[in-house]
Amino acid sequence: MTESLAEAIQRAGGAISLLRNAQAKPTIFPVQPEFSNWRTEQRSWRKSVALLDQSHHMSDLFIKGPDALKLLSDVAVNSFEKFTPNKAKQFIAVNHEGYLIGDAILFYLEEQSFDLVGWHMVLDWLQYHGETGDYDVTFERDASSAVRKGDPIQYRYEVQGPRALELMERVTGGEVPQTRFFGMTDFVIDGLQVRSLRHGMAGQPGFELFGPWVEGERVRSALIKAGEGLDLVLVGSKAYSSSNLESAWVPSPFPAIFSGEGTEEYRNWLPADRAGSLAGSFDSDRVEDFYLTPYDLGYGRSVKFDHEFIGKKALQRLAENPPRQKVTLLWDPSDVAAAIQTQFESGVPAKYIDFPKSRYGQYQVDRVLVDGREIGISHDPGYITNEQAFVSLASVDNEYAKPGTEVTIVWGEDPVSAKAAVEEHRQVSIRATVEPAPYSAFARENYRKN
Numbered sequence: 001m002t003e004s005l006a007e008a009i010q011r012a013g014g015a016i017s018l019l020r021n022a023q024a025k026p027t028i029f030p031v032q033p034e035f036s037n038w039r040t041e042q043r044s045w046r047k048s049v050a051l052l053d054q055s056h057h058m059s060d061l062f063i064k065g066p067d068a069l070k071l072l073s074d075v076a077v078n079s080f081e082k083f084t085p086n087k088a089k090q091f092i093a094v095n096h097e098g099y100l101i102g103d104a105i106l107f108y109l110e111e112q113s114f115d116l117v118g119w120h121m122v123l124d125w126l127q128y129h130g131e132t133g134d135y136d137v138t139f140e141r142d143a144s145s146a147v148r149k150g151d152p153i154q155y156r157y158e159v160q161g162p163r164a165l166e167l168m169e170r171v172t173g174g175e176v177p178q179t180r181f182f183g184m185t186d187f188v189i190d191g192l193q194v195r196s197l198r199h200g201m202a203g204q205p206g207f208e209l210f211g212p213w214v215e216g217e218r219v220r221s222a223l224i225k226a227g228e229g230l231d232l233v234l235v236g237s238k239a240y241s242s243s244n245l246e247s248a249w250v251p252s253p254f255p256a257i258f259s260g261e262g263t264e265e266y267r268n269w270l271p272a273d274r275a276g277s278l279a280g281s282f283d284s285d286r287v288e289d290f291y292l293t294p295y296d297l298g299y300g301r302s303v304k305f306d307h308e309f310i311g312k313k314a315l316q317r318l319a320e321n322p323p324r325q326k327v328t329l330l331w332d333p334s335d336v337a338a339a340i341q342t343q344f345e346s347g348v349p350a351k352y353i354d355f356p357k358s359r360y361g362q363y364q365v366d367r368v369l370v371d372g373r374e375i376g377i378s379h380d381p382g383y384i385t386n387e388q389a390f391v392s393l394a395s396v397d398n399e400y401a402k403p404g405t406e407v408t409i410v411w412g413e414d415p416v417s418a419k420a421a422v423e424e425h426r427q428v429s430i431r432a433t434v435e436p437a438p439y440s441a442f443a444r445e446n447y448r449k450n
Contacts, residue, residue: 155216279361
């Protein structure tokens with residue numbers, strides 16, 4: 001019998017202990033790591049055009065039925081007032097106390113038919129409420145290639161960069177129709193019908209293309225052929241996993257499912273292998289101290305109180321004075337170099353800093369200090385070739401969110417956990433400077449433009 005999350009927490013003696021020593025990998029991208037090298041691949045979405053394969057690392061939850069839209073509206077903080085077929089949105093869910101469950105991209109495919117795409121956490125939450133509530137809906141789950149047997153239902157490719165529009169005009173043989181951000185349209189590529197979402201993952205112009213898996217290789221080949229002379233670059237999983245650092249999207253934030261009103265039955269329903277793994281220097285005996293609000297991650301603009309949804313009353317209170325906001329932390333190069341240098345010195349070294357991404361748990365939660373006082377948490381560290389900078393996305397108290405504010409990040413665990421990605425190491429302090437999120441000026445100013 002499959003162990004539930006509730007049973008796993010009891011076995012481990014608590015949620016923190018379970019997550020600290022969980023063996024879940026930090027990231028799962030079952031795609032070729034590099035086609036050339038991750039530095040060149042990172043540069044491509046800023047300088048020419050990149051082709052990224054999104055077919056394997058995300059899960060799809062297809063929701064159909066007369067009550068599908070009602071279910072989505074009941075669970076999400078987003079407004080659905082003007083949501084119609086051929087549109088998409090970032091779907092954000094919280095628990096009953098207003099703390100974040102997660103986010104994913106919701107596609108409105110046609111009347112009574114939706115596809116929720118992303119990491120499994122928010123998909124699980126939605127499916128639980130659909131199955132246990134009074135909704136006339138059906139679900140079809142297409143898990144990521146890391147756990148699914150056989151091929152995906154759909155291919156999904158991302159084309160992005162300053163020459164993305166030119167590539168699409170070449171491969172379709174005509175002018176690309178004007179489409180709003182998160183709007184959808186159809187293309188014909190090599191005689192095949194292809195659906196497209198106006199979207200980008202690194203703060204650059206982009207198109208997300210999808211269709212039946214059996215047609216995917218033909219579409220991909222046509223894109224590659226059309227990209228000849230445009231400096232089209234195939235992007236592997238290493239560079240792809242770091243693209244969020246430029247758009248300032250925080251992947252897999254710590255989900256508020258381990259305590260609180262309305263979550264006990266959910267933990268009995270959810271399999272233990274969905275729990276994830278916790279990494280970083282931030283530590284507390286209270287799992288609630290790890291929880292986030294939508295405002296902590298810059299999602300306040302998506303919270304709309306024009307409908308009833310789980311967590312509405314709690315968010316209305318939080319909205320009056322959100323205590324934290326999202327920023328980028330620019331790590332001090334000399335401190336990063338010093339931490340890396342410990343790998344070549346005698347004694348216990350600092351926690352290994354990998355490139356281009358350095359997270360070592362699905363939930364990376366590092367302490368951010370000013371004068372020794374906790375003022376926030378660092379979520380997701382890595383290197384941006386296009387900026388020649390090592391950064392992390394973070395949530396900090398409002399009074400410390402001004403660009404130029406100097407902070408300290410505590411890097412490494414103490415005590416060291418039993419996660420497979422964690423070796424013997426010691427904690428070190430790394431100075432950092434608060435910068436805007438997104439860090440890239442282009443992404444800040446142009447990401448959501450048509």
